[in-house]
Amino acid sequence: MAAEYDVSALRVEGLWKWFGPRCPRCSTGREEALERNYCPDCGTVYALRDLSFRLFEGEVLGVVGESGSGKSTILNCLYYDMEPSAGAAYLSSFEGGESDVFSVSAQAKRTVRNTLLGKVYQNALLGLKMGFSSISNVAEKLIASGDRNASRMEARAVELLGHVNIPPYRMRENPEFFSGGMQQRVQIAKALSNNPPVLLLDEVTTGLDLSVQAKVLDLVKQIQRELGISMLLVSHDLGVVRMLADRTVVMLNGKVVEAGLTDQILEDPQEPYTQELVHSML
Amino acid sequence: MNRERLYNFAFFDEGSKREVRRAILKAVAIPGYQVPFASREMPIARGWGTGGLQITLSLVGKEDVIKVIDQGADESVNAVSIKRLVVGTTGIRTTDDAREATIIQSRHRIPEFPLARGQILVLQVPMPEPLRFVESSEYATKRLHAEKEYSGAYLALFEEIMKYGRVATGADHPVLVHDRYVMAPSPIPRFDNPKMMRCEALILLGAGREKKIYAVPPFTKVASLDFEDHPFEVESLEGRRCRRCGAREVFMDEIIDDASGGAEYQCNDASYCASRTRARAGAPASGGG
């Protein structure tokens, strides 16, 4: 098993993200200084605390944890929606995995975002331009990566939208008129437009009807099998992670409390917090 | 008491003029870049050419000859009131002839007679930000310009191709200036965009309400944005011929004949048309452009 996964598509090292001024009490980084994830003296919230993990090539890594544990913040930092406070990240597809993608030029960051990563947002309003056709939404990343051939981009968008089951007669419509499930599917098509080696998925099915959830999850699974893309799959729902993730990281208050093979974590959780989480699901 | 005593020459005090000129100099130094300036109160409502007027008033000298046009017309109410203000505060001469003017202030058109070295074209701009349609925040668009990140401008054109089968911008089709900044050329028809390319005259653009000045210095490269398989095209003029002067290759207004209901065409640039009509009356017709 391990031999199959000896290359990491993404390596995150010592990632920190805090919101607030910090003070002498909390800037020491000591565990006892904080209440859950915030400092009672200065109110600084520590969304991520010295987080490190690897996403291997071709695998789905699940990230679970209760609301507020820092899951979305990881993806926000990786996709440059937010600046990390400290830490580094390396993509094997970028400069041989030797350059920290957080500390390169603004232009290089755009290249990474537009060609090496795809992201599906929990809230489709953040991931799509609602006033533009679905085709244009998918083509946006192609345009951003420098394509200036309209018919080629149109063909690619139509192919991808077809792949995520958007009927041809709706492809020129704006996603603002679509159901939640359809909007997520347009987001998935957009995220895949440049064949990115790494896909970031933030609560793809949260807020959807149960029957729709199953369809979207099937789609993600199918794409993973066909394209072998490495996926970082964030969810507060252990069921989603159980269905899709090879390995899982359990988060609490901005830190990893347990990590391992998904089956192992679900069947034999080691940490009290994980045990509680797994039992609450059963 | 005469008017010259009521106002400073060209309305503004010298300090204000210097400030506008400083913005103009910066704009010329960075072609296509929008320079913020402290837009003044004017005796004309904002949105009625106050941006262009402030540029004109800060540059005009006693020897200048000015032409003011509004969508091709020298005699529109708007053009006349701007002319009246300039002449009333400077006493300079006006002209309708684009070749004779040293400063041409215009709304929505570039004259048909090619502009020459030494002339200044001042265009009035309602919306200077070409990326506003895809990005509403000024902070964000400033960053996009700084990083030369113009996907948004292309996305807007791509969307038109997807929805209408072709780029359907009626006017204000975005241009890339000096291979660096994407710029709104002001709501001129696409027909006028190529006139900016390596234009011999200095082109200054002013947005009074949005408080921006930008420029295309003489001989600057100005390319209209397009796609490989949808190259930029001007409006089709096929079969159009001016009913008065016989011109063909100029921008036309469509005129519906009340009696027959048929469409006829007439030069949009009124003074261009008039000078051709005069020439035809005086000399043998040249056959219409």
Ligand SMILES: Nc1ncnc2c1ncn2[C@@H]1O[C@H](COP(=O)(O)OP(=O)(O)O)[C@@H](O)[C@H]1O
């Ligand atoms: N922009 C922000 N400003 C202040 N606090 C924030 C901001 N974004 C997230 N947080 C805080 O960071 C913590 C982690 O948030 P988030 O990553 O969204 O959690 P999750 O996705 O696991 O629910 C939470 O306590 C949240 O309130």
Ligand SMILES: [Mg+2]
């Ligand atoms: Mg979240």
Ligand SMILES: [Zn+2]
């Ligand atoms: Zn503190």
